[in-house]
Amino acid sequence: MGRGMGGGAGFAGAPPTATIPTVDVEKCVGCGECAKACPFGAIEIKDGKATVNAALCRGCKVCASACPTGAIS
Numbered sequence: 001m002g003r004g005m006g007g008g009a010g011f012a013g014a015p016p017t018a019t020i021p022t023v024d025v026e027k028c029v030g031c032g033e034c035a036k037a038c039p040f041g042a043i044e045i046k047d048g049k050a051t052v053n054a055a056l057c058r059g060c061k062v063c064a065s066a067c068p069t070g071a072i073s
Ligand code: SF4
Pocket: 020, 021, 037, 038, 039, 040, 041, 042, 043, 052, 056, 057, 058, 059, 060, 061, 062, 063, 064
């Protein structure tokens, strides 16, 4: 007993990179809707393209819903 609990001992937190959205620069038109929508201020528009700050992003995917061109996944 005490073992075989699904191997959850290491589940203190998901790997941070797992939930950070990807911006498709081919689709991004730099409108800034994602940056406005992000509750954590994790998106900046740089050179006309959205850039996610991985240190601030919480992986909520609000930005993906806000993007009119479907550039964020
Ligand atoms: S997933 Fe959430 S926190 Fe991360 S950039 Fe998008 S809106 Fe911001």
